[in-house]
Amino acid sequence: MKLQSFKRINLLFLTLAALFIATVVSPPGTAHAASYSPIHLLVEDDYVSAEQGEAVVIDGTTYVPLRFISEKLGASVNYQAANRTIQICSPQETEAAVLQISTTNEPPGVFTRKGVSYIPVRKAVEALGYQVDYRSKAPLVRIFLNSATTTDQVAQTHAKALKQNLNLPAWVPKPTPKKPGKVAYLTFDDGPSAIQGKIIEVLGKYDAKATFFLLGDQVKAHPGRATRLAAEGHALGMHSMTHDKDLVYASPSSLINEMKAAQAQIKQATGSSPSILRVPYGSKPYMKKPLRDALVNNNFNMWDWNIDSKDWALPNDPQQIIENIKTGLQHVPKGEPPVLLMHEKQVTLEILPEVITLLKEKGYTLKAYHPEHHQVVNFWNDSRL
Numbered sequence: 001m002k003l004q005s006f007k008r009i010n011l012l013f014l015t016l017a018a019l020f021i022a023t024v025v026s027p028p029g030t031a032h033a034a035s036y037s038p039i040h041l042l043v044e045d046d047y048v049s050a051e052q053g054e055a056v057v058i059d060g061t062t063y064v065p066l067r068f069i070s071e072k073l074g075a076s077v078n079y080q081a082a083n084r085t086i087q088i089c090s091p092q093e094t095e096a097a098v099l100q101i102s103t104t105n106e107p108p109g110v111f112t113r114k115g116v117s118y119i120p121v122r123k124a125v126e127a128l129g130y131q132v133d134y135r136s137k138a139p140l141v142r143i144f145l146n147s148a149t150t151t152d153q154v155a156q157t158h159a160k161a162l163k164q165n166l167n168l169p170a171w172v173p174k175p176t177p178k179k180p181g182k183v184a185y186l187t188f189d190d191g192p193s194a195i196q197g198k199i200i201e202v203l204g205k206y207d208a209k210a211t212f213f214l215l216g217d218q219v220k221a222h223p224g225r226a227t228r229l230a231a232e233g234h235a236l237g238m239h240s241m242t243h244d245k246d247l248v249y250a251s252p253s254s255l256i257n258e259m260k261a262a263q264a265q266i267k268q269a270t271g272s273s274p275s276i277l278r279v280p281y282g283s284k285p286y287m288k289k290p291l292r293d294a295l296v297n298n299n300f301n302m303w304d305w306n307i308d309s310k311d312w313a314l315p316n317d318p319q320q321i322i323e324n325i326k327t328g329l330q331h332v333p334k335g336e337p338p339v340l341l342m343h344e345k346q347v348t349l350e351i352l353p354e355v356i357t358l359l360k361e362k363g364y365t366l367k368a369y370h371p372e373h374h375q376v377v378n379f380w381n382d383s384r385l
């Protein structure tokens with residue numbers, strides 16, 4: 001782009017400019033663990049002290065304060081809020097240097113610390129016709145236009161300053177632990193059925209893990225299916241023996257007996273005893289306090305769900321099941337991971353790739369239930385479970 005006029009930028013404007021950048025960029029990122037080190041800065045034949053403007057190398061790229069570049073090099077700066085860029089124009093070039101403002105306020109890109117905007121120096125000034133000389137030993141970076149003096153001569157002149165220790169700038173961010181990604185849980189009830197093997201194959205193909213709430217009598221009839229589930233890294237939980245609400249909910253002791261019997265079958269097939277269970281038809285309305293107390297006293301955890309696919313009721317309407325899941329995803333209670341209720345059904349097998357893709361596109365990792373990462377997901381909001 002052609003530039004008509006250049007004028008020296010005054011400090012007030014640049015202060016406003018820094019504020020502008022600080023406003024348009026988002027809060028500092030959460031997980032940047034870059035390597036930072038300070039570096040001496042020479043401009044033309046001058047040494048620039050840290051008080052005048054700190055230069056810093058971040059992940060191999062040298063950054064300098066924008067203000068400093070404008071003042072020392074007489075460049076003008078334009079801010080384009082619409083496309084989040086800065087244009088730097090120098091008196092001797094007709095092309096502007098265009099720099100992207102960081103969206104996270106972290107390098108790479110233009111970022112702001114303590115009211116000072118930093119720019120990647122090479123990208124900024126080489127486009128403006130300046131030369132950048134970088135000496136890793138000193139370490140120093142020199143910016144100059146047409147100097148008769150060599151960098152070594154300039155360095156000689158400022159030998160005393162260059163011998164000073166460089167202190168790490170006060171704003172060096174501490175590496176923060178990576179924020180754990182979002183997790184969603186696929187759950188399949190009423191198995192292990194004949195179709196389970198195909199469900200497992202699809203899950204494997206998409207590198208997704210799931211949780212299967214199994215009926216004890218089904219496990220007893222097909223222990224190999226439960227064994228395979230465990231072997232492939234899926235989680236197993238109890239879903240009673242009989243699935244008969246008149247029996248399961250008859251009393252606290254019948255509930256516990258159903259779950260313990262199912263747990264014993266799983267133990268026999270897999271070698272481990274899960275603590276997680278899901279009661280038939282969900283915990284409302286049957287799981288009143290005495291029944292929940294019984295689960296707590298027997299060290300069980302109980303999961304309902306927060307997304308009902310209704311796959312059991314829609315064997316011929318796969319599209320509606322997908323819609324139910326999409327709608328459900330928008331209404332997951334705050335603080336809970338999405339827990340999808342599905343069943344070992346033919347229609348569920350058919351839509352499974354689409355469901356997994358949908359969740360992955362929304363940034364979810366599909367994991368199996370793990371007791372160490374237990375979160376409360378039940379209709380009674382009973383935090384004991």
Ligand SMILES: [Zn+2]
Pocket residue numbers: 189190239243280281
């Ligand atoms: Zn069920």
